[in-house]
Amino acid sequence: MFLGDLAHSLDPVTTVESQGKVVRIGVLGCGNVGAAFVRLVEQQSSTIELRTGIRLEVVSVAVRNMSRDRDVQLPEGHLTRDAHAVVSDPSIDLIVEVIGGIEPARELITAALAAGKPVVTANKELLANVGAELYAAADAAGVDLLFEAAVAGGIPVIRALRESLRGEPVSRVMGIINGTTNFILTKMTEEGADYSAALSEAQRLGFAERDPTADVEGFDAGAKAAILASIAFGAKVVAGDVYHEGISRVTAADIAVAKRLGYVIKLLGIAERDRETGEIAVRVHPAMVPNTHPLASVRESYNAVFIEGDAVGSLMFYGRGAGGNPTASAVLGDVIDAAVNLVKGTHGSIGSFAKAVIRPIDETSSEYLLSMEVADKPGVLHAVTGAFANNGVSIRAAEQEGIGADARLVFITHEAKESDLQATVRQLREMDVVKQVGGMLRVVGS
Numbered sequence: 001m002f003l004g005d006l007a008h009s010l011d012p013v014t015t016v017e018s019q020g021k022v023v024r025i026g027v028l029g030c031g032n033v034g035a036a037f038v039r040l041v042e043q044q045s046s047t048i049e050l051r052t053g054i055r056l057e058v059v060s061v062a063v064r065n066m067s068r069d070r071d072v073q074l075p076e077g078h079l080t081r082d083a084h085a086v087v088s089d090p091s092i093d094l095i096v097e098v099i100g101g102i103e104p105a106r107e108l109i110t111a112a113l114a115a116g117k118p119v120v121t122a123n124k125e126l127l128a129n130v131g132a133e134l135y136a137a138a139d140a141a142g143v144d145l146l147f148e149a150a151v152a153g154g155i156p157v158i159r160a161l162r163e164s165l166r167g168e169p170v171s172r173v174m175g176i177i178n179g180t181t182n183f184i185l186t187k188m189t190e191e192g193a194d195y196s197a198a199l200s201e202a203q204r205l206g207f208a209e210r211d212p213t214a215d216v217e218g219f220d221a222g223a224k225a226a227i228l229a230s231i232a233f234g235a236k237v238v239a240g241d242v243y244h245e246g247i248s249r250v251t252a253a254d255i256a257v258a259k260r261l262g263y264v265i266k267l268l269g270i271a272e273r274d275r276e277t278g279e280i281a282v283r284v285h286p287a288m289v290p291n292t293h294p295l296a297s298v299r300e301s302y303n304a305v306f307i308e309g310d311a312v313g314s315l316m317f318y319g320r321g322a323g324g325n326p327t328a329s330a331v332l333g334d335v336i337d338a339a340v341n342l343v344k345g346t347h348g349s350i351g352s353f354a355k356a357v358i359r360p361i362d363e364t365s366s367e368y369l370l371s372m373e374v375a376d377k378p379g380v381l382h383a384v385t386g387a388f389a390n391n392g393v394s395i396r397a398a399e400q401e402g403i404g405a406d407a408r409l410v411f412i413t414h415e416a417k418e419s420d421l422q423a424t425v426r427q428l429r430e431m432d433v434v435k436q437v438g439g440m441l442r443v444v445g446s
Helices: 003-009 012-019 032-052 083-088 105-114 124-141 157-164 179-191 195-204 219-233 252-260 324-344 380-390 418-429
Strands: 022-028 055-062 094-097 119-121 170-176 263-273 280-290 302-309 313-320 365-374 395-401 408-413 434-443
Touching: 022 032, 022 083, 022 324, 032 055, 032 324, 055 083, 055 324, 083 105, 094 105, 094 324, 105 119, 105 124, 119 124, 119 324, 124 219, 157 219, 157 302, 157 313, 170 219, 179 195, 179 252, 179 263, 179 302, 219 263, 219 280, 252 263, 252 365, 252 434, 365 380, 365 418, 380 395, 380 408, 380 418, 418 434
Parallel strands: 022 055, 022 094, 094 119, 280 434
Antiparallel strands: 170 263, 170 302, 263 280, 302 313, 365 408, 365 434, 395 408
8 A cells, every 4th residue: 555545544534434433422511521522522533533433523512501601612503401302312322421410410321321322421429329320231231331530530540440450459549539638738738828728729729619518528539439449349339338537627737747757648538458358448538648658749639549459569640630621531532432332333341340348447447646735744644655555556656746734745556446546535535634635647658
């Protein structure tokens, strides 16, 4: 074949018309992610066609408000309020769902799958609650349900777990999976800001919502942790299985203590499977991470996911965990895969999910940092350390801050059971010589 022949064979129009490989896309939602996705398809369609022989065309976009200004140009007639009509339109081949929430997204996705249409979604709340049901529906229909964008924005961690690490005995997935809280903690660590000031700045810059509860109390990260645990361990883990603890009670004093001891505080999502019992523990909480750990250097709104497997060892995935363009990039990657599979008449099965045996937070183990204000009396240290000993918690390091009435004790324990540490805290609070028990932080990665 001459070069001229090769160039002609890759001509977009010729390829599509001769082979009929046009995949028509219906998009549900046109917010930041939906609009960015439509723009990306327009910008990249020729390149995608050259690489795959498939032309992607966005032909209908369903929105709640037709009159709202949008940062994307849509041809006449492409915009509609009727999401159900988009799903049921026989001329539409593939559905992209970026409206969020559980209903009507669940109903729309189920209908699309039943009609034999692949679905790409960025809906973490939906998947964290009824994901197993939707995965089964996709397999029964023989089409794809892909959701890379539901966790960590543009970072391809779901694809890695579903494909590259499918045969890997994964023992732990741990990471910074909420950009809002990481931005706030970065400001507190690097600029000495208190929590309220850092949150206000995050809201001003658009990193935090007007109501930041889902982010700062760990619910957003919890939904993502449930999805990661389900895919990593092949088990039905839902949002309700995840222990949540947010960052709203992290103080400047906690940040200062961590920094002095060689740690940074991060909000982590952690999913672990016990090799012997098969129990799965999934939790979200602030944790002290050693400065030497790769997660410690993840700043501002970036995300990072650390995967540990028996054979592969440790892997880390890093990048923008939110935002219209990074998330839309992940959506587009899934759309291309789904379109290629649709043309070939195949799909990527997620596989079956076992019943998850969840280990409650009380039964997990960690190292802990515990600080307290104490009275300036003889025998205080002996009494306090006795409370640790009474509950089987071994102290790894201890120090005193201040003197006299301002005395403050800081302890780091060896690995201990959560229930034993909580029993220690209860006993300390009942002691006359302890004025106040301060923040309790788990230590991870040491």
